[in-house]
Amino acid sequence: MACALVIDARGAAAASRQASASDRISYALREAYVAHSREQSALLTRDETAHERASDDVDAALAEAGSAATSLRSDHDSYRRFADPVFDDSASADVARALAAYLGNALGREADAATDRARGLGEQASAKLDTVIRGAMIVIVTAACIFTLLGLLLRAQRRRLSAARAAELERLAEMASSDPLTGLRNHRVFHEDLARELQHASRTGLPLALALVDLDDLKTLNDTHGHQAGDERIRALADTLRATMRGADQAYRIGGDEFAVILPDTRAWGALEFAQRLRAALPGFTATAGIAEAETLRPRDELIREADMALLRAKALRQHVAVYTVEMAPKSDAPRVDERHTQTLASALARAVDAKDSYTRSHCQTVSELAALIATELGFTGDRLARMRLAGLLHDVGKIGVPDHILNKPAALTDDEYKVMQAHAVLGFEIVQAAGLPQEAQWVRHHHERVDGRGYPDGLAGDAIPPESRIILVADAYEAMTSDRPYRNAPGQTFAVEELQRGAGTQFDARVVEALCRVVDRLGQTHAAR
Secondary structure (H helix, E strand, C coil), X not given: CHHHHXXXXXXXXXXXXXXXXXXXXXXXXXXXXXXXXXXXXXXXXXXXXXXXXXXXXXXXXXXXXXXXXXXXXXXXXXXXXHHHHHHHCCCCHHHXXXXXXXXXXXXXXXXXXXXXXXXXXXXXXXXXXXXXXXXXXXXXXXXXXXXXXXXXXXXXXXXXXXXXXXXXXXXXXXXXXXXXXXXXXXXXHHHHHHHHXXXXXXXXXXXXXXXXXXXXXXXXXXXXXXXXXXXXXXXXXXXXXXXXXXXXXXXXXXXXXXXXXXXXXXXHXXXXXXXXXXXXXXXXXXXXXXXXXECCCCCHHHHHHHHHXXXXXXXXXXXXXXXXXXXXXXXXXXXXXXXXHHHHHHHHHHHHHHHHCCCCCCHHHHHHXXXXXXHHHCCCCHHHHHHHHHHHHHCCHHHHHCCHHHHCCCCCCCHHHHHHHHCXXXXXXXXXXXXXXXXXXXXXXXXXXXXXXXXCCCCCCHHHCCHHHHHHHHHHHXXXXXXXXXXXXXXXXXXXXXXXXXXXXXXXXXXXXXXXXHHCCHXXXXXXXX
């Protein structure tokens, strides 16, 4: 296109030059024609001087016309040879006048022809110039379009490069902050996020719960079936964590078989229910959880240490979850062997009871944790709090003596069956007392007494009922109303709290009910609902 435009431009320039030259010839011939007319007039009047000037003008004009006027110059010379003697009266003027007329006609014809040629060449030059201008416009527009397109392509390329660079930076950041096996966030990010969430909890006044989760028997699986099987189980636990969490919760893999879950706006009870749902959702294997909560700004490492202590406690007693309370704090002297054996035995008995009642699953463990949380709200500490947790774990141990057809009956019990069921309180007392736990045995015996004296087995009322028994009663009732049974679905937490408040002062101790409400407050209920 550019080459053609250059060729057209050169053609237009040549045509323009030709038109200009032809126009000059036409002008010169016109001047010669006019001068010859004066020359003819001077011949007729025999004005030699005027004739001489006119003849010189004709010669000058024909000389200006150049080679195009060669024949005309020859004709003019012939005319002069016949015209000059006329002024000396030495020749007739007839021949000179005839030649003058002939020359005038010739000059007129040549001038007209030159004018026509000049006009034609001018039109041709104009047409070529128009072609050049149109071509130039096309080139300019095309170039503008090309440069615009190149600019758009360059901008799009820059955007793609920026997006690719941002994606690569995001990928690198994700690699630096995530665990490659599970896709969960890693140990470093866990510490950063926990510190930030604690700051947020301090500003908003909302609680925060931390759950440390340990995959059970991973080493045995690796030794038996290889590390690939272990990796598959780790990924399965990570997937179950994702499926069980709320949108605001965040899970991390912080070690080989160790995971952590931060639960914002949630107290320990909500985290415990999360751990129970997690355990129920695990596909064919188990995990153990330790839970701690923060209601005010606390050091990050302190909260982690408390959750870790709860996890170690649950592992030691072979429970699936434990919530940190103050009696778990490490002491200067190690626990005696008989204390550890007692706790382990109590946990085994509780698991036996839960296994016997196929519809209550981890009922004893849940009541134990809830009783410990209520007792903490009421100011229990140290050894008393530890015994409270143990009694909660053993409160239903007497159900070992209840026949299975009564314990697992999918309908309401008859009066006779209910009497057999009531006997579990006394049988539990006897079992726990025989285990060398007389205080806990008393609390287990009276955990179905009512503050209005209408309970069993002894019909105690008011302050005659041990406070620990009153705590177990509230925790037991709450857990029963929030768990499914074969003959009904769980009424739910809102219903359970309302029923407990309705029975406060008659069936339940009002202070204990208030403490429970603080434990399972709105945030805990919200977590469970989600």
